[in-house]
Amino acid sequence: ACGSGGGGSEPGAGDKPYVALVSKGFQHQFWQAVKQGADDAAAELDVEVTFEGPETETEVEKQLTMLQTALDKNPDALGYAALDSEASIPMMTDAESRGIPVIAFDSGVESEVPVTTVSTDNLAASAEAAKHMAELVGSGKIAIVGHDQTSQTGQQRVEGFTQYIEENAPDVEIVDTQFAGGDHLKSADAAKAIMQAHPDLKGIYGTNEGSAIGVVKAVQESGKAGKLTVIGFDSGKAQTDAIRDGLMAGAITQDPIKMGYETVKAAVAAIEGEELEPVVDSGFYWYDETNIDDEEIAAVLYE
Amino acid sequence: MSDSPALLRATGISKSFPGVRALDDVHLDLRHGEVLALVGENGAGKSTLLKLLSGIYRPEEGTMELDGSPMSPTGPRQANELGISVIHQEFHLMPDLTVAQNIFIGREPRRAGLIRDDELERRAAALFERLGIPLDPRQPVSHLSVAGQQMVEIAKALSFDARVLIMDEPTAALTETEVATLFRIVRDFVSPRTGVIYVSHRMDEVKEISDRITVLRDGRYVDTLPTASTATREVIAAMVGRQLETGVRPDAAAAGSASGADGREVVLSVSGLSTRKLLKAVSFELHRGEILGFAGLMGAGRTEVARAIIGADRSTGVVEVNGRRVTVRNPADAVRNGIGYLSEDRKRYGLLLDQDVVRNVMLSSLPGMTRGGFVRDTEGRRVAAEMVDRLAIRTPSVTQTAKNLSGGNQQKVVLAKWLVRDCDVLIVDEPTRGIDVGAKDEIYGLLTSLAAQGKSIIVISSELPEVLRLADRIVVMCEGRVTGTLANADATQHDIMELATRFGADRSLVTTGGAE
Amino acid sequence: MTTTSTTTGPAKKGPATRFGSRQQLQQILAFAGLVVIFAFFSFASPYFLDWANVKGILLATAVTGIMALGATFVIATGGIDLSVGTGMTLCSVMTGVFLANLGLPLVVGVLGGLAIGALIGLLNGLNVSYLRLPPFIATLAMMMVAQGLSLVISGTKPIYFSDVGGFDQLAAGELIPGLPNAVLIFFAAAAIAGVTLSKTLTGRYALSIGSNEEATAISGVDVRRWKVVIYTVAGLFTGLAGVVMASRLNSAQPGLGLGYELEAIAAVVIGGTSLRGGKATILGTVIGALIMATLTNGLRIMSIPQEWQKVAVGIVIVLAVYADILRRGKEA
Amino acid sequence: MTTTSTTTGPAKKGPATRFGSRQQLQQILAFAGLVVIFAFFSFASPYFLDWANVKGILLATAVTGIMALGATFVIATGGIDLSVGTGMTLCSVMTGVFLANLGLPLVVGVLGGLAIGALIGLLNGLNVSYLRLPPFIATLAMMMVAQGLSLVISGTKPIYFSDVGGFDQLAAGELIPGLPNAVLIFFAAAAIAGVTLSKTLTGRYALSIGSNEEATAISGVDVRRWKVVIYTVAGLFTGLAGVVMASRLNSAQPGLGLGYELEAIAAVVIGGTSLRGGKATILGTVIGALIMATLTNGLRIMSIPQEWQKVAVGIVIVLAVYADILRRGKEA
Numbered sequence A: 001a002c003g004s005g006g007g008g009s010e011p012g013a014g015d016k017p018y019v020a021l022v023s024k025g026f027q028h029q030f031w032q033a034v035k036q037g038a039d040d041a042a043a044e045l046d047v048e049v050t051f052e053g054p055e056t057e058t059e060v061e062k063q064l065t066m067l068q069t070a071l072d073k074n075p076d077a078l079g080y081a082a083l084d085s086e087a088s089i090p091m092m093t094d095a096e097s098r099g100i101p102v103i104a105f106d107s108g109v110e111s112e113v114p115v116t117t118v119s120t121d122n123l124a125a126s127a128e129a130a131k132h133m134a135e136l137v138g139s140g141k142i143a144i145v146g147h148d149q150t151s152q153t154g155q156q157r158v159e160g161f162t163q164y165i166e167e168n169a170p171d172v173e174i175v176d177t178q179f180a181g182g183d184h185l186k187s188a189d190a191a192k193a194i195m196q197a198h199p200d201l202k203g204i205y206g207t208n209e210g211s212a213i214g215v216v217k218a219v220q221e222s223g224k225a226g227k228l229t230v231i232g233f234d235s236g237k238a239q240t241d242a243i244r245d246g247l248m249a250g251a252i253t254q255d256p257i258k259m260g261y262e263t264v265k266a267a268v269a270a271i272e273g274e275e276l277e278p279v280v281d282s283g284f285y286w287y288d289e290t291n292i293d294d295e296e297i298a299a300v301l302y303e
Numbered sequence B: 001m002s003d004s005p006a007l008l009r010a011t012g013i014s015k016s017f018p019g020v021r022a023l024d025d026v027h028l029d030l031r032h033g034e035v036l037a038l039v040g041e042n043g044a045g046k047s048t049l050l051k052l053l054s055g056i057y058r059p060e061e062g063t064m065e066l067d068g069s070p071m072s073p074t075g076p077r078q079a080n081e082l083g084i085s086v087i088h089q090e091f092h093l094m095p096d097l098t099v100a101q102n103i104f105i106g107r108e109p110r111r112a113g114l115i116r117d118d119e120l121e122r123r124a125a126a127l128f129e130r131l132g133i134p135l136d137p138r139q140p141v142s143h144l145s146v147a148g149q150q151m152v153e154i155a156k157a158l159s160f161d162a163r164v165l166i167m168d169e170p171t172a173a174l175t176e177t178e179v180a181t182l183f184r185i186v187r188d189f190v191s192p193r194t195g196v197i198y199v200s201h202r203m204d205e206v207k208e209i210s211d212r213i214t215v216l217r218d219g220r221y222v223d224t225l226p227t228a229s230t231a232t233r234e235v236i237a238a239m240v241g242r243q244l245e246t247g248v249r250p251d252a253a254a255a256g257s258a259s260g261a262d263g264r265e266v267v268l269s270v271s272g273l274s275t276r277k278l279l280k281a282v283s284f285e286l287h288r289g290e291i292l293g294f295a296g297l298m299g300a301g302r303t304e305v306a307r308a309i310i311g312a313d314r315s316t317g318v319v320e321v322n323g324r325r326v327t328v329r330n331p332a333d334a335v336r337n338g339i340g341y342l343s344e345d346r347k348r349y350g351l352l353l354d355q356d357v358v359r360n361v362m363l364s365s366l367p368g369m370t371r372g373g374f375v376r377d378t379e380g381r382r383v384a385a386e387m388v389d390r391l392a393i394r395t396p397s398v399t400q401t402a403k404n405l406s407g408g409n410q411q412k413v414v415l416a417k418w419l420v421r422d423c424d425v426l427i428v429d430e431p432t433r434g435i436d437v438g439a440k441d442e443i444y445g446l447l448t449s450l451a452a453q454g455k456s457i458i459v460i461s462s463e464l465p466e467v468l469r470l471a472d473r474i475v476v477m478c479e480g481r482v483t484g485t486l487a488n489a490d491a492t493q494h495d496i497m498e499l500a501t502r503f504g505a506d507r508s509l510v511t512t513g514g515a516e
Numbered sequence C, D: 001m002t003t004t005s006t007t008t009g010p011a012k013k014g015p016a017t018r019f020g021s022r023q024q025l026q027q028i029l030a031f032a033g034l035v036v037i038f039a040f041f042s043f044a045s046p047y048f049l050d051w052a053n054v055k056g057i058l059l060a061t062a063v064t065g066i067m068a069l070g071a072t073f074v075i076a077t078g079g080i081d082l083s084v085g086t087g088m089t090l091c092s093v094m095t096g097v098f099l100a101n102l103g104l105p106l107v108v109g110v111l112g113g114l115a116i117g118a119l120i121g122l123l124n125g126l127n128v129s130y131l132r133l134p135p136f137i138a139t140l141a142m143m144m145v146a147q148g149l150s151l152v153i154s155g156t157k158p159i160y161f162s163d164v165g166g167f168d169q170l171a172a173g174e175l176i177p178g179l180p181n182a183v184l185i186f187f188a189a190a191a192i193a194g195v196t197l198s199k200t201l202t203g204r205y206a207l208s209i210g211s212n213e214e215a216t217a218i219s220g221v222d223v224r225r226w227k228v229v230i231y232t233v234a235g236l237f238t239g240l241a242g243v244v245m246a247s248r249l250n251s252a253q254p255g256l257g258l259g260y261e262l263e264a265i266a267a268v269v270i271g272g273t274s275l276r277g278g279k280a281t282i283l284g285t286v287i288g289a290l291i292m293a294t295l296t297n298g299l300r301i302m303s304i305p306q307e308w309q310k311v312a313v314g315i316v317i318v319l320a321v322y323a324d325i326l327r328r329g330k331e332a
């Protein structure tokens, strides 16, 4: 059972081209979906893929070490979702000098090296969440339970949302933004505290899967189901269930499977020397009770 | 009786530790109904032999028999089950548990799986009642003095239905009164089906309690002598392998310091020393070149006086060194002011058990042994080696770990630490605890010569002969008060005991006694 | 100078450690930290002192609290258990496997989860006792292994209990109206832990080993075997925490758990249990866990930004423990 | 029984503990775990034994390793330092403030970073010594405070050193061609730590306090004051780690740091230093840190899936430490 992810014991030693992916995370559903997309592409395009990422999105140094090891394995191409784009510049340069094409995914790298970037526009996606929130609550107080205060993604998910509300929904007030690390339980506790402090709260936005489920849990446990508009981010069974049960108004999903797939596809193209577009948008979607079973949406939701 | 098989017999026992042949072909036989004393110098192998008998160690060679049938206990528990009960030299107590919990550890009475602590305490109380030990079963052991801990060990050993009671220096921490209690307990214990092995360095005790004496020297069996018909000096000669003068206050020393008190300047002056717990306005003076003895019963507060002076415990009162009032907030201040303290509890306050002899000996003097900020280990080793020689510390090398030394040798290491530090005022609390007769004499000589060199020494001791042997003057305490100060020339054991038991004495006596 | 607490005057007559009732009552009343913290937040925010919120605090305490109960036993021996966090996760996941994947009956699944916890503890105990590994190492290794296995077994995906009828009621139901079962379970577990620590051989020997392992062994207690028992008991609590966690989330989240161990240990130590071993109280652990949860809750209610929350929690912990040390110093 | 590092065999006459050379050489050669791990991976993967990869391992060891050096001192006293991880981050951030925000000269900024580390250690030491807080609590609190302050000071955004000429060369430059300075700094720091531990009062007293604090105090050592010194020295290493980290990332990442403390402590303990205090070796710590980094690297190089990596690391740590215990048992 030991070889489930890597395929073989000696990547790169066989004839297949080898693509090393270093992501921002690993255990989270989102990253597992990216991995799944990458594995799909690997099977389809007959390449070897390894997928790794640090435990949390703060571990910049750990990620660099992973990147270093990945380079040491001399891959044919490298997929990289940078936690901090500047920190990795020397290694990007190293990769370039060794003729290893780099494909950035999830977020860009401030460097000329990556041949293309496969990503979701987090700012736009969270603005979309804000738009729905504003529509649903109309006016009043809302709050945000964020998942990460320091990572670019974590910040943009809050920033895009806040900006939209400030600019487009003058009657809606964001009374609190708290971060709980994307941990389900801690997010639930945080959401409860916010609700406690603002009894007239009308909506809460959770910026990733763990945060969103935590918020749902909090609403459930404090018996406020139906009285609060909950908007989430990403998918996963708990979220889709919550939407079906009416506990959550809707959520934004990215297309992580596509992201993984496109990254590997771009890598293979780069290995074969093809020209690539500078940006591949992996897209995002709003989904709620009404469209959750649409074919287009169902395809991007993961359990 | 001599025809029946011995109660306990060990034959041809050998045991080695790295670098040490602790026992080499040793014999021992304990008859029914007797108290057998086991004597020998520090490191002779007494404790090791007892640990073999109680299953803590396994012999490399030799056999053991109990009532004629072979035995080889695989552990302390099994030894207990065989009816062998041991009071070890080093305490084996759990400080955080209560006295009762300690005594019955491993044998807790239970009902429906739950420990019945009330029953536990009742049994402990009954045991104390029977033995005449005034201890509270519910007190945590960490609250007890060394003597109190010793009493717990004794009670624990006697709580088993034992046939063989083995005691390794049980009186080292006790004063005369408790020794008397212990002896009563031992005599009560001995019956035609039981026997006692008794290890001690105190020859008078050995003389008093034992029927026969087995002597070990350098891990080898020397002889077994009938107590009644053997003179103490013969026993000692067998132990050390030569003749030795002991117990007499040497004339030279007496002459040199008998008059020590008068005319010489006061080095340490203590007045009105009090603590919340015990001490009440303790005052005394110590002169240059003087040895001042402190006598009293267990818990009289002698140790507490020392701890208060060196700032280990909080206290009120005035301490002057060389006429200058000093503030001592902690032992470091005390040492800075030239006052060193050798604790009665070497394991807790004396030794770095898992470090070697060198590091232990250097501990108090480290800052003086540095050059350019770096510790001079060569110097440290030299000094330690010198001390090993001077105090005849029995150790395979100066890098031996302290906890592998015999009890007496550990005590010497602690003493060495303070000798190296060379304080003007040295307070030694039970300095010869567990030290053999020969070495004791050397240590007495050492303290006397230190005094002769102008050092001032306070000797706290529960052995009256020791105080009488060493001190120029003797401060006697009872219940935290000074009940009198005697000049050694006119002091007798009786005088001291009289003062030591002057409970609830009135104030005036304290003051007249405290100042001369 | 630091020895004052260990010697007591001869006057002090036998503190009633029997059932420790008086002492413990005093501990409740006097546990300065929690009281002050509670009082402070009650004044600072009108929303704090409210049953819904107190319930929230209790619920937030439950999982870490249960873990901390187990950790108390290990810490009592002078050991440390770093595996409680991810171990709890593995128990969640296995409960998921039993109930959701294999469709076993509820009771069997729950007992299975507890058994996995016990197994984790057993392995820790064996490693500590028979391989003589330092507890830090043994349980650090277990922490990693448990984390990895959780991911492997679950296929790095959450396992949902949506189809397991009634499982979520284990934590969310209210046998006593108004009080979620999770809290009830926590208190019941605390009561059991309290009795186990003070009235059974397991607890007594844990304290004895922590107090002086060698002496305990010499006194005829089979220290190795009992250590295995103690770690296994601790593991049972980890298992219980895993089941409660799974029920509360109605899913087993394989990625969770890291970091919980420090929280649990912190609760234990704040409660006055010494990391050197020998001294431990379950009541203290409960109070320690409550302090941690109350602090976080109160600061959140006050909308203190997260970065300042950390600073505040740090400082308050110092003050709370210091107050406790002073209080106990007075007592002695 | 487990005292071999301090006891010496019988035949072994006057072992050259001066600079501990022979004993330590033996330790290098015989440290079963590392050697076996290295050999195994060299066979298992053609990419492993390659200077670029070894360099990678060394680089990955550097930051945690430097932290572990400091932690060794605290652990030698029988304490624990949970603040090294986020403390390191705070030092990074402050170095960023000094260099990038305030534009101070390079040397000043670097010294400033070290000073912040020392300050963190000083506060830990004061809390432990004078407030008598358990080290676990004092440093746990500091861990939180440092984390919070890092976020507050940096405004939760990384501080970049792109405009600070030459700062990145501190870690990435190669004074010795082929060997990044970060590694050089680690080795130099290890040498200094080694001498400090075995040849200075700070180190000696740390070991004495860990061995028997009460006896050390009664021997006239001002234990409180020295503890402050020891924690401050440990803090200096934290500061150094922070500077090296910042240089390596060419930025100060305020969210980093949590979890590093466990890794650092693990390195120390794997290296044979006892958490009970009194026994510590710097060489052991270096080897412990190398074992951790080598394991992770090797498993990655072999493309073991990440979830299995955890399991493998856990098991190997158990084996490595057990092998070491056996080896030392044999020696005795």
Ligand SMILES: Nc1ncnc2c1ncn2[C@@H]1O[C@H](COP(=O)(O)OP(=O)(O)OP(=O)(O)O)[C@@H](O)[C@H]1O
Pocket: B017, B018, B020, B021, B022, B040, B041, B042, B043, B044, B045, B046, B047, B048, B049, B089, B394, B395, B403, B404, B405, B406, B407, B408, B409, B434, B436
């Ligand atoms: N665990 C051990 N490791 C190494 N050497 C030991 C150990 N235990 C005892 N020894 C050595 O064995 C010898 C005998 O020690 P033992 O404790 O039996 O002496 P003793 O006769 O009881 O002396 P004392 O009167 O000082 O208590 C000593 O030289 C001691 O250093």
Ligand SMILES: Nc1ncnc2c1ncn2[C@@H]1O[C@H](COP(=O)(O)OP(=O)(O)OP(=O)(O)O)[C@@H](O)[C@H]1O
Pocket: B134, B135, B143, B144, B145, B146, B147, B148, B149, B173, B175, B277, B278, B296, B297, B298, B299, B300, B301, B302, B303, B304, B305, B344, B462, C007, C008, C009, C010
């Ligand atoms: N009967 C007793 N049993 C146990 N501990 C006692 C007893 N009496 C006094 N103590 C303890 O001894 C301490 C004070 O005695 P201290 O040690 O100063 O007296 P001492 O004269 O040196 O006697 P010793 O050292 O022989 O016990 C007290 O703190 C008390 O806890």
Ligand SMILES: [Mg+2]
Pocket: B046, B047, B048, B089, B168, B406, B407, B408
């Ligand atoms: Mg002995």
Ligand SMILES: [Mg+2]
Pocket: B302, B303, B304, B344, B429, B460
């Ligand atoms: Mg005394």
